[in-house]
Amino acid sequence: xxxxWDLDREGDVSLVRCRVRNxxxxxxxxxxxxRLDAPVLPPRRGGxxxxxxxETGVTLRLDPGExxxxxxAARAPPADPPVEVAEVAAVDSTAESGGVVPSExxxxxASATAAALRRLGDHRPPRDVVAGGETELGEAxxxxxxxxxxxxxxxxxxAADIDEPAADSDAPLSPSGETTRWFDPVDEQLxxxxxxxxxxxxxTDADLATATEAVAEADGVxxxxxxxxxxxxxxxxxxxxxxxxxxxxxxxxxxxAPVEALERLA
Amino acid sequence: xxxxxxxxxxxxxxxxxxxxxxxALDAVVVDADLGMADLPGGRGxxxxxxxxxxxxxxxxxxxxPVDIVPCGRTLAGARAADLRRLEAAVAxxxxxxxxxxxxxxxxxxxxxxxxxxxxxxxxxxxxxxxxALADAIRTRALARELDAGLVGCAVNRVTEExxxxxxxxxLGAPASVVPADPRVGRSVAEERPVVDAAxxxxxxxxxxxxxxxxxxxxxxxx
Numbered sequence: 001x002x003x004x005w006d007l008d009r010e011g012d013v014s015l016v017r018c019r020v021r022n023x024x025x026x027x028x029x030x031x032x033x034x035r036l037d038a039p040v041l042p043p044r045r046g047g048x049x050x051x052x053x054x055e056t057g058v059t060l061r062l063d064p065g066e067x068x069x070x071x072x073a074a075r076a077p078p079a080d081p082p083v084e085v086a087e088v089a090a091v092d093s094t095a096e097s098g099g100v101v102p103s104e105x106x107x108x109x110a111s112a113t114a115a116a117l118r119r120l121g122d123h124r125p126p127r128d129v130v131a132g133g134e135t136e137l138g139e140a141x142x143x144x145x146x147x148x149x150x151x152x153x154x155x156x157x158x159a160a161d162i163d164e165p166a167a168d169s170d171a172p173l174s175p176s177g178e179t180t181r182w183f184d185p186v187d188e189q190l191x192x193x194x195x196x197x198x199x200x201x202x203x204t205d206a207d208l209a210t211a212t213e214a215v216a217e218a219d220g221v222x223x224x225x226x227x228x229x230x231x232x233x234x235x236x237x238x239x240x241x242x243x244x245x246x247x248x249x250x251x252x253x254x255x256x257a258p259v260e261a262l263e264r265l266a
Numbered sequence: 267x268x269x270x271x272x273x274x275x276x277x278x279x280x281x282x283x284x285x286x287x288x289x290a291l292d293a294v295v296v297d298a299d300l301g302m303a304d305l306p307g308g309r310g311x312x313x314x315x316x317x318x319x320x321x322x323x324x325x326x327x328x329x330x331p332v333d334i335v336p337c338g339r340t341l342a343g344a345r346a347a348d349l350r351r352l353e354a355a356v357a358x359x360x361x362x363x364x365x366x367x368x369x370x371x372x373x374x375x376x377x378x379x380x381x382x383x384x385x386x387x388x389x390x391x392x393x394x395x396x397x398a399l400a401d402a403i404r405t406r407a408l409a410r411e412l413d414a415g416l417v418g419c420a421v422n423r424v425t426e427e428x429x430x431x432x433x434x435x436x437l438g439a440p441a442s443v444v445p446a447d448p449r450v451g452r453s454v455a456e457e458r459p460v461v462d463a464a465x466x467x468x469x470x471x472x473x474x475x476x477x478x479x480x481x482x483x484x485x486x487x488x
Contacts, residue, residue, distance in 0.1 A: 112383035113380050113384060114350075115383065116382070116383040117379075119379070120374060120375050120376040120378070120379040121376065122376060123349070123375040124344060124347075130342045
């Protein structure tokens with residue numbers, strides 16, 4: 001088995017490239033393991049590791065004379081050598097031919113699930129529609145997280161139950177309750193904006209590794225499309241909002257409504 | 267036994283047939299349409315929570331004329347759902363309840379493929395229109411790749427004699443005709459499966475015929 005490798009360093013991540021060739025006259029199953037002091041970050045498609053990869057390396061099936069190029073990353077300092085051939089075994093001739101040995105112990109359906117996830121498009125709605133906080137499906141809870149308390153308060157009927165006594169009753173709302181409910185959507189919007197800005201900050205003057213990571217987190221470059229315009233629009237709106245908010249705060253502080261006196265009179 | 271009810275195209279009646287066939291099989295029906303849930307919801311945990319690792323599959327079971335595992339209605343829930351958890355979740359329900367019917371989403375994305383990968387067999391739903399058949403043929407190809415044997419196809423909401431033989435030939439499975447019947451259409455929202463509401467109707471007989479094609483116990487090669 002012929003193994004060649006080289007290694008790049010990006011930030012605190014080591015990127016390992018290697019080429020392996022089966023120089024025997026028979027098909028071989030070869031196990032290549034990382035010697036780096038961190039879990040292997042294997043190539044992924046749709047968030048699922050390519051077949052054959054696990055935390056310590058990859059298992060491949062190579063035909064006679066076949067070459068294969070591989071690469072992975074690990075958050076660890078470089079080692080020399082970074083990879084080694086851990087095992088070379090004869091291939092069971094009855095096993096079906098294929099590039100990679102299916103991961104063991106996974107069972108038929110588990111690998112079928114992985115195969116379906118790898119081959120088919122991602123089903124998840126894009127992150128931005130979720131972060132925006134304004135996309136509900138029917139009786140969705142607007143916050144979008146599914147903790148029990150939120151779910152209980154988030155279904156349509158429940159929300160109506162909560163809102164109605166407040167709207168019907170003549171008594172003034174408790175100031176804290178009103179304020180909290182009023183501010184929740186604002187906070188959500190600001191959280192969504194903050195998330196976009198975080199993303200943009202990480203990409204500002206980023207080195208290759210950080211940028212790669214950010215792109216991966218955003219599920220590809222498409223996930224970032226329009227980010228710059230959105231953040232620029234955010235900046236303008238935040239300035240307007242902050243001016244208006246501080247003006248309103250000044251006016252709010254300046255007021256002195258004699259409610260108690262009026263109540264005594266009434 | 268895990269049966270996926272699929273069809274490629276939306277709006278052909280997958281959910282309605284999944285619900286009614288589950289009634290005939292005395293099975294649990296799981297709403298696996300993560301982005302556009304159709305089966306009645308309810309309070310308590312749903313499939314989104316199960317796939318996010320926040321609830322157990324049995325906790326999400328909701329009793330009714332047909333027991334349902336409902337699906338959440340939020341995009342955030344759909345985004346947080348990890349399809350890798352589906353197989354174990356469905357297997358747990360199968361161990362507990364015997365037969366599970368998965369109501370699959372339309373399309374050919376991972377959320378349509380993974381239920382097929384998890385299922386032992388699948389049932390395709392087509393409407394008697396040519397364009398629906400094209401989607402069903404694509405889904406059939408996907409089911410074949412993912413090793414979900416096709417037990418039959420349902421030509422749904424038929425009002426005039428459809429080309430059943432041509433459909434059966436195209437899909438390579440026996441085609442059953444489910445006549446248009448308003449009681450079938452209402453069955454999901456009212457939670458009254460047609461085999462109970464109108465056991466003597468032609469639609470109920472068609473649903474029972476589909477259910478009979480489903481092997482009760484699949485020889486699974488692990």
